[in-house]
Amino acid sequence: MSLFPADIEDEARRIVTEFATRGLTVATAESCTGGLIAGALTEISGSSAVVDRGFVTYTNEAKVDMLGVTPATLIAYGAVSRETALQMAYGALFRSRAAVAVAVTGIAGPGGGSADKPVGLVHLAAQSRSGTTLHREMRYGDIGRTEVRLATVRTAFEMLMKAAGL
Structure with missing residues (x-):
C-alpha cells in the first residue's frame, strides 16, 4: 500500500523506470512540499538508481545555506517567487550529481497568503545539465x-x- 494517491505513485514509477533506462538521476529542492517529491519517488522499488538526493529547505536560511539562493534574491522577490525557485533548482543541480533537478516553493496554507501571494501559489523550476531550464x-x-x-x-x-526531454 502506497502512502500516495495512485496517480502520483504511477507517475513516480514511470519516472523511475524512464530515468533508470536512460541512466538519469534526480535531485529535489523542496520547500512547501517538505520532501514529498523525493518521498514519492523513493516509494518506488529501484529508485536508488535514480534519486541522487533531496534538499528540504523550508526556511530562507536553509535555502541560502544548502542551495546557494542569494539573500538579495530573497529580499527583493521573497521566498515564493520565480527567482527563488530558479536559484533553488540551480543549487540542487550543482550541489548534487543529478542530471535533472526540480525545485518548489509556495504557500500551501491555510494561512500565510496575501493579496499578492495567495494561498495555493507555488513556483516550480526544473533544470537539466543539458541546459534546459523551466x-x-x-x-x-x-x-x-x-x-x-x-x-x-x-x-x-x-x-x-x-526537463529530461521525455
Missing part, C-alpha cells in the same frame, strides 16, 4: 494544504519529465 507559476487556489502539496508533486513530476 519555470511554472501555479495558482492551485485555497484547496487545502494537503491538496496544494499533492498538486505540486504532480506538477513537479511533469516538469522533471520535460
